[in-house]
Amino acid sequence: MTRAWKYVGAIWLALVVVLLYLPILSVGLASLANTRYMRFPHRNWSIGAYTDALSQHETLVLHLTSLKVALLVTVLSVILATLGAMAFARYDWRGRSAFQKVVVLPIFFPQPVLGLALLLFFSALGFTPTWKTAVFAHMVWVLPIVTLVISIRLFGYDPAQEDAARDLGASRWQVLREVTLPYLSPGLISGGLFAFLLSWSNLPLSIFTTGADTTLPEWLFSRVATNYAPVVSAIAVIATLASVLLGCVVILILRLIDTHGIKGDGDHG
């Protein structure tokens, strides 16, 4: 690699970063304007949108709705995906390879189609769409992805470790707590992070399946389309910061597991 190529590489990287983050930055800038229309450059700078956003009860309700949907999706899909991934990675059963193909199928549907299909499905069964049906809808799409993420971790796993633990006196519960879960935890955490963020930011499925409830992305979308005010951008920024914060916390936890789990005294019991 010559010096010239190194520069080209650095410029390329810088371009990618700028192009990725500039749009997000522009939302941030828009939130600081005091106008009814998004336009640059600003005539009046103001943080009024943020004080508005923080004082509005709606901000809290939107975040709470999205949060409870995302948290439920995370917990349920991590549990189900772990069971599915274990069944797939560990045991040989009839239909195992069919399962591998079917399980990822929902990712290939365009989400609006999937959303409409689910709405029809819910009404056929007589369910009124609420945030709870949205949890189910999100899981249809999120579960395959989480299953894949956890499977990757499981493939490197030697099930004989569990036999060894049993042999050394561990009860079934101790095997799970001392061997299986500590090994799987990085996969569970990154799977959970995926689940949370995919649900947190999902629009196409929510639009069809939340009924009278409104999630953050739904509200943002409708307000951007019709009734824009800087407070919309302000709430978008707050929501983005919330998910960035979550991401940072998870990365920190993974770091801790990595260093502490192997080297440290690790007295988990």
Add this chain to the structure above:
Amino acid sequence: MTRTAEPAQRQTALSLIGLSRHFGTFKALDSISLEIEEGEFFTIVGPSGSGKTTMLRILAGLDQPTQGSLLLRGTDITRMPANQRPTAMVFQSLALFDHRSVGENVEFALKMRGMPKPERREQAFELLDLVHLGRDYYNRAVTQCSGGERQRVALARALASDPEILFFDEPLSALDYRLRKTLEVELRELQRRTGRTFVYITHSLEEAMVMSDRIGIMREGKLVQIGTPAEIYGQPKDRFVARFMGEVNIFEVSDHRLVDFEASVSTVKDGFLIVRPEMLHPVDAEDPGLHFEATIAEVFRLGSRVQLHLETVAGLLVSEQPASCQLKPNDAVRFGFDPDQTHSVPE
């Protein structure tokens, strides 16, 4: 080889009574009966798929027999779960806990018993010394250990539970030759020093010969023969065992006639003569036994001895001679053996 107890005084550590394990119609274990004595190094040898590992897993409680029972010093433990048995196993994959340090691996069994951390650490130190790793390894990650070191960690971890019986499932198969040899000797030494019962599985005859008090040969879920290494080598029960225990020349005998040589045998009517390579040697006219013309096809120097491949009327035969042997390819020599001194098998 000094032993404190005479064989007659030894107690039975493990009794296997008609143990079978069926997977559908496949009989992985077919009515195995065996008594393993206290303080014995017992090795089960067999080709892959012969049921060795299935048997060991049943002994350790990791699998349940379809039929039969298992006694530990006379107490039935057939249905006792693995975590309650006073046995420990070294696995083929070693099955070390990769997310734990060497020390945490070693003290796992102690932690499961609720022993406090300082005591556990003290015992782990002792065990690490015992397996020649040393306490410096305590904080090391198992993923940073070499193959031989991982082996020792696995051994220390199994010893930590102070088991009455230790099981080994081909633990050395992934190591290079030199390391394997070293560890074979160390294991044997450890077994003598601790006086524990070791049940060892391998497909390597050499490993079995070096370490064992007794060897059991397995084939298709059955124990074909049980005996000391010398017995199994010198008096195999059939051609399968003879072939499995190393290089061998086998000659068919039919109605007192050695078929390949058109010669007669007084001691055997029908069956097969088992002629080990070292029993086949160059002869003078006055030597007793059967003589025949041989042309040297190949010469392999094996260090302390020489292996010769001979072209004869009976086809290609194998002979082994001391390293001083000067025969070269294409030499024509008279070779022979004494059929009356040769072990024979009916099938």
